[in-house]
Amino acid sequence: MYQYSEQDQRLIEERVEQYRDQTQRYLAGQIPEEEFRILRLQNGLYFQRHAPMLRVAINYGLMSSRQMRMLAKISRDYDKNYVHFTTRQNVQFNWPEMEKVPDILAELATVQMHAIQTSGSCIRSVTSDQFAGVVAGEIEDPRPWSEIIRQWAALHPEFAYLPRKFKIAVTGCEQDRAATQVHDIGVRLTKNDAGEVGFEVLVGGGLGRTPMIGKVIREFLPQQDLLSYLEAILRVYNLLGRRDNKYKARIKILVDSMGAEAFGAKVEAEWEQIRDTELKLTQAEIDRVKADFALPAYAADAASGSSYDEKLNSDQDFAVWIERNTFDHKVPGYRAVTLTLKGLLKAPGDVTDVQLDAIADLADQYNFGEVRSTHEQNLVFANINQADLYPLWQALVELDLARPVVGTINDMIVCPGLDFCSLANAETLSVSRQIQQKFDDLDYLYDLGEIKLKLSGCINACAHHHVGHIGILGVDKNGESYYQITLGGSSASDASLGKVLGKSIPRDDVASTLEKILSVFVEIREEGERFIDTVRRVGNKPFKERVYAAVN
Known part of the structure; x- marks a missing residue:
């Protein structure tokens, strides 16, 4: 994995000391609350419902055993003996004391970890495929390219105050496990007709209040032009993105309002001005970063034993x-x-x-x-x-880390919801337990096959419910948690947004409602058909009729 250079290490250590000074001045009343809010967010610190939450970057999901031990140590010394891994491959501490966050950041820096740009209106940490480098059929390992983007984006002075947060995902495989179509920028390794490896570039994807699938604005981008093209996209967005309304500030809104073709033309024009500058990647630089992602020393006889x-x-x-x-x-x-x-x-x-x-x-x-x-x-x-x-x-x-449920309904994605998050409208953790207990029969889970269930506690969609085969969104009704269900979403190569099934249901009815939905699936599925295939074939109607039959 990539090892920080002396410059990398100095940068994060200096950032720790800067934030330590900012925290001390805030506590002394020398920095107003609103100014400190911007500073703490750019260092990954949120104020949640019960306590601060610190989000730590795990760039493209890669960690060393040494870093894992540091996360364990920090959870013991500064938190409540656990951490939480998120849908963006990052990790969160849910109970740190604000005054001690600079100490946590200093300890993280000793193992080349940080919380820089895990929040705020900036380029967030880059995500990728968890099987990068080892999966058959991969065009190329996307992790070196993710690292090149990370180095370019880290504390980029021009993009420190974008109209809104900005997320980039990179994949090197036809099977998209990085959800590139629902990111602000999706970068896909591809080959042109000459067999050269480059990138397909998508923009304007995203979930939240206004979910959208990204649009391709360049079918093939040469490798050496990656950073200059990304810079051109960010410059156009930084200039034209709305700043008067945070709900309309994401790049997806800009691309949708302009149209992908017009937005792409703006990017191309900007790119022509900067493509032959110092942003152009040399082969020596590409090779330097790739060297940190060399394959490990595999045993030559691994397949021979009985x-x-x-x-x-x-x-x-x-x-x-x-x-x-x-x-x-x-x-x-x-x-x-x-x-x-x-x-x-x-x-x-x-x-x-x-x-x-x-x-x-x-x-x-x-x-x-x-x-x-x-x-x-x-x-x-x-x-x-x-x-x-x-x-x-x-x-x-x-260690209770081997439940054989990957890809089943019990491998659900769930945000912390009302139990922790100050933005949430509804509980999620109690609902996830309800579902786990209802569908704990492994034979039944295996018979159902692949089902991606995603449960969010509010419209911000941290659990990506819009692209779940089954999506569940928590909403508030007069102080009580209700849940809206969508069917047919996907974040894979066949990306799609789920469609709302009907009116929201009470918390205690979620698991039984899922049981009705799945009973319909079992009855009408065709041979070898996944749940999402059935939904796409028949639509929501038969599921809706079963769920709301008693009510009507």
Whole structure:
């Protein structure tokens, strides 16, 4: 993984001391509340319902075991012994004391971590595919390009105060696990007719109050022009994006109002002015960054042993876990493993300090000291020798990190909701527990097949409910939590926005309503059809009739 240069390290250390001084001056009454708000947000600090929340960047989801141990230490020393992994591959501390946040940032800096630009109207941390570099069929590993973008975006002086927050995702595979079509900019590695590798560029995607799918404004961009083209997009947005209304300030609103063709023309004109400047990437610079993402020292004989097949045949629970929670690897004899953070008695995405330390130890023992976070609020060991899968599985079972539910309705994405967030309208965690308990029969889950369930506590859509096969949005009705259901969304290559099923339902009816929806699916699905395929084939009508039959 990328190792900070002396300049990188100095930058984050200086930022820590700047923020320490700003915090001290705020506490002394020398900085007004509104001015400090901007400063704390650009250092990842929110004021939530019960306590501050600190969001820490995990750029493109990649962490070392050393960094995991630091997260565990901070959770013990400054928080309540756990952390929360988000849908943007970042990690959050939900209970830090504001006065001690500079100390937390100083400790993070010792392991090349920070909270810079995890909030505020700036370019947020870059996200990517959790299986980057190991999946078969990948055009190219997107992580070096994500890192190049990170270095360009970090504390970029021109884009520190954009009209609104700005998010970039990069993928190198046809199967889009980075949700590039619902980001402000989506960057997809592609090949032109000459076989050259470059980028397809999308703009104007996003969820929240006004969900939109991104539009392609350039089908092929040469590699050396990546930064200059991104800079051109940001310049056009910075100049033309609205600042008078935060609900209309995102780039998706600008692209929609102008039209993708007109917006793209503005970008092309700006790009022509800057494409041959110092922003043009040299091959030497590209190679320098790529060198930090070289493949690990895989065992040449990983596929030759017989113990793995023996365990598959003799232990049914292990075989189920392999089928559900592991992923094909491009190197024979290896698999990628998903560690499920979806236990019955905890919030999705939460991990304790004990688990973090244990994950770090297992990463050192089996996975070249590396851990990855996912958009689904899970973790990944991307390089597991098949001979190590059985002892790893046993260890993960003991840690409650091996529930074989990946891709099922119980692998749901959930925001913290009203339990924590000051913006939320409705509870989410109690509802997720309700759903987990209702659908805890693994045989039934497996029969249902792939279902992406996403539950948000407000219209800001932190859980991406608009693009869930089943999306659930919490709303407030006279002080009570109600839930609106959408069907047919997707953030994958076939991206689509879900359609509202009908009027919202009370909190206690959510799981039973899902049961009715799924009963219709079981009755009308065709052979081999996924839930989303059925919804797209028949629409919402049969599901709506079943859900609201008793009411009508």
